[in-house]
Amino acid sequence: MENLMQYIPLLIPVIALEFILMVTALVHVLRHPQYRFGNRVFWVIVVLFVQIIGPVVYFVAGRGEQ
């Protein structure tokens, strides 16, 4: 385990990037109630629990037109 612990500082940027992606998508989901398909609960779950792919799928396919 100690072996792995020494890599934690290297993982921080990765986690930060994933977090940025997730939060941006989450804010967008909550602010824009129109989706191409699915509803708000569905997209919140997708964005929060499907790492990386979730927010990308939301922005590419789920985001509604303004």
Next chain:
Amino acid sequence: MNRFLAFTKKEWMEQIRTFKTLIVFLILLLFGLTSPLLAKLTPEMLKLFPIEGLNLAIPEPTWMDAYAQFFKNMTQMGVIVLLLVFNGLLSQELSKGTLINMLSKGLPRSTVILSKFTAASILWTLSYAVSALANYGYAVFLFGNPFPPHLFFACLSLWLLGELIIALLLFATTLVSGNYGGLLLTGGVLCLLLLISILPQSAPFNPITLGSGNMGLLTGDTALGDMASACIVTVVLIVLCLAGAILRFRKKQL
């Protein structure tokens, strides 16, 4: 020239507002950061969870694994991200009819194609460069060996493949109509090239070599000449795709 800059700027703003910039930049950067980490940590994690009765002899990871991971991720997921994000580059504006206004006011159609290509290229180039640098930094930190042979050329060729995909996507959108026609056609062409690449003789002329021979450059398995000629073929193809896109777009009924 002025119109070109204005339209490119508009494209750039659109990319930011539709979150394309964010997605491409972050995803590619994530690939760059995680590839060396995965190469380093996967054996360690496997050691943490020993499987009963299974004796895994895992070789110590080297700097090569870091770059192998990077090129593998980029050629697979990277290409998919590119295709998905830039799919609507032209088709969305065509289906919504937002271009008609500007074209009727005298914006040349060739400017539209070139601007879109430029804006997409800038985003791809910037994201890819940052990602490759991040990957390089992590790989050197974790594995040492700061001067792998031909690393720059290996990265450059993959970048060129990305440019070809953007140009191909634009050309394909002018050929077929619909929101996903261009995507399907581009995917089809890439699959065809992939099939051709089974023949080893095709390597010096096949753009796919730019995405499959990168590791070979580092290990010495791919001849530099093969890669260079594939690069030249790809540049010619990019120019042809753009010229074809402009010609087709001029005649296209909106």
